[in-house]
Amino acid sequence: xxxxxxxxxxxxxxxxxxxxxxxxxxxxxxxxxxxxxxxxxxxxxxxxxxxxxxxxxxxxxxxxxxxxxxxxxxxxxxxxxxxxxxxxxxxxxxxxxxxxxxxxxxxx
Amino acid sequence: xxxxxxxxxxxxxxxxxxxxxxxxxxxxxxxxxxxxxxxxxxxxxxxxxxxxxxxxxxxxxxxxxxxxxxxxxxxxxxxxxxxxxxxxxxxxxxxxxxxxxxxxxxxxxxxxxxxxxxxxx
Numbered sequence: 001x002x003x004x005x006x007x008x009x010x011x012x013x014x015x016x017x018x019x020x021x022x023x024x025x026x027x028x029x030x031x032x033x034x035x036x037x038x039x040x041x042x043x044x045x046x047x048x049x050x051x052x053x054x055x056x057x058x059x060x061x062x063x064x065x066x067x068x069x070x071x072x073x074x075x076x077x078x079x080x081x082x083x084x085x086x087x088x089x090x091x092x093x094x095x096x097x098x099x100x101x102x103x104x105x106x107x108x
Numbered sequence: 109x110x111x112x113x114x115x116x117x118x119x120x121x122x123x124x125x126x127x128x129x130x131x132x133x134x135x136x137x138x139x140x141x142x143x144x145x146x147x148x149x150x151x152x153x154x155x156x157x158x159x160x161x162x163x164x165x166x167x168x169x170x171x172x173x174x175x176x177x178x179x180x181x182x183x184x185x186x187x188x189x190x191x192x193x194x195x196x197x198x199x200x201x202x203x204x205x206x207x208x209x210x211x212x213x214x215x216x217x218x219x220x221x222x223x224x225x226x227x228x229x
Binding site: 037056090101102 | 143145152153154169203211214215
């Protein structure tokens with residue numbers, strides 16, 4: 001099983017600042033089969049990024065993903081008020097599919 | 109547009125079973141698979157497994173294979189997830205999500221809104 005470790009657990013930032021979220025895998029994620037989701041409390045996750053760096057339909061270009069192998073990053077260039085939420089990474093390289101523990105981006 | 113509509117919240121006693129439905133629309137049900145995930149309060153998402161809506165083939169995560177059953181009704185474009193022998197640790201929001209049959213595309217664009225299952229005596 002591929003274990004995904006996200007850091008930091010909480011990121012305290014102000015609107016307009018840049019957010020950098022990390023997702024580290026316990027073994028290599030083949031072919032960059034990694035996705036990122038945003039989850040607002042009480043809602044289903046929303047797909048942001050798939051294939052490590054491809055933005056999903058309708059996702060603003062302030063969201064970008066990068067990385068390969070075991071180290072992946074989600075960057076939000078300028079935080080908007082609606083971006084304060086919890087972010088999860090997910091690997092679909094091998095079964096079982098697994099999710100990271102999440103990074104909460106909160107208003108400073 | 110693609111929609112996945114889940115059944116409503118449930119409260120069950122320990123030892124009971126619960127069956128959650130996921131009614132789909134807006135796409136060809138039998139050309140896709142349905143994945144099930146759950147999220148306990150304050151915890152990460154946990155993948156439970158999937159069912160091929162076309163042929164009914166299922167695969168379960170090792171953590172769930174003894175107590176979980178996935179089924180589907182193609183005439184109703186609906187998938188079902190049943191958990192038996194419920195215990196308090198099964199209290200969670202259960203989500204369904206659809207995906208293409210090819211596992212290379214097993215990221216989730218479309219989700220149900222979730223079904224809260226509370227297990228309490």
